[in-house]
Amino acid sequence: MLHPRIKQTIQVLLSLGLAIWIFWFLYRDIEIDTLWSQVQSSNWIWIGFSLVISLFGFWLRGWRWTLLMDSKEGKPISSGDSYHAVMVGYLANLLVPRAGEVARCGILSRTNGISIGHLLGTVILERSIDLVFLMGTIAMAFLVENQLFISLANQLVNLEFLLQKATQNLPIILGGLGVLVLFLYILFRKFRQHSLILKAQNFLREIYSGIKGIARLGNPWGFWISSLMIWVIYFLTMFAVSKGIASTANLSSGEVLLVMVMGSIGMVAPVQGGIGTFHALVAFILIQLGIAEQDGKIFAAIIHGTQLVLILVAGLISWIYMMQKPAWNKPVRE
Template identity: 70%
Template structure:
């Protein structure tokens, strides 16, 4: 099959899934309910969420410059890397995962930094962000462990499960050992299999990414900025929760849990997290006692305002970067 046609089919399927999930969620929501919520929401807080999210975009650009070697091409300043990041967000709204390549391609064009080097820095960024996502999930569990247990018990009878495990402890321990040995020998036997190699490569990338940060000129700046970016994610969600009456009473721990679900929804391979973000955010809000309609409207407002904001900033950044002439490698002769 033609690679272009194959890619087009993948994009169409991804968009189709996103639109279907979104339609399924909102088919019973009256448009007037959404409009009424938009009118009654406190736009001071929504505006604050957009402003602080812009600071987060800029910090992402600055953090990226710390990873890029200054020995390649023209040194990249934070403003230019910020614009490249926003072009990446714009590309992701069109094609899932295209933003990583797009933002690297922009800086290769304007600054002459090799595409391979830039893609390597993006892999490091993504590895660190994954670690922070896992850490945020753990933090949310620490603050809202009772809710986690309630959600889990809705699927499994925790008391019955604990009693059965206690009564069959030797079997459980023995089964655990057998399972560990099974996976150990499975990995050894099929260590050259494509899937096993991908898993090993994935964990090697995370390890090498963390290791490479310690070797850069400003590792402290990188880690502090990474923490600040995830704090900003939380504040963006928290500010919007304050803007809407039905979510204004959520505790910071509950908003953190909503943020975690939203982050997982954004990881899904669909354009801009459309549908998946809304479904997961609305689901957890319903578990927190927010009505189904209000939960879905909250998800639509925060995602919609951020989407429009990123679209505007992305277009501005794209126009700005297109104004810069392409870098030409100097002739050594």
């Protein structure tokens, strides 16, 4: 049995190795001079604007987080401290995937005396809501660019042939679906006490309970509107960078939305900062939109690179600021 620290180190090194390999495989044919030339020719007013928008999005995420904190312990958390904790979390994610959630909770627990358990509960709810909005954004992108979705699906399978076969064998398919549903029901009934089933049920129950609990917040409308605005800001960030690069300046809003969706999926992958996966998915969808392969890869490198620098600089500033704050000492009752 491996020691937990050794196991964690191996996992981190494997994820980092995978990220580096994907990045190298994607950019092995692009010369540094070509990339640098594209960087120099880009409109940095637009790209600078995208960074300003991103910073506001980070602050808004911190402000939204404070709306979920109703613990009576410790001292109240300001939106400024919450923002700095969020940035420390983003910084930690560059080192260890998924470590940011624990890092930002830990640093606020240190300075404000609120239990990590309570803070982690708010983060889980926050991530659950973000997942709901991501699914909604994917659905919106499908509605806006449905022809492209169908075209991509046709590249993988012949949809017309499948539809024809399904129509011809409809009774068999319906019967098969009925048998499948019955089988899954029996399987669920038999193994409903299995740990995986119980964990899944508990996770869904917590999400449902958390969503219901949002209505009891002091500012529920503020929470939902800020959640929506965070995704609008993601879109505006991608849109601003697309305007700043000549090869993508003519993309429509719907196409930029599709690129944003692919980038968001790439960032969900368990690798440091979405390195490699973000680039691969964004470049892939841009190629499908008619952008030259090299230009698509360079676009992905520029937007990810600028965001990476922003997180490094702002995250380090936030980490230094929060570490200089005195640790919370629980008042002693007389």
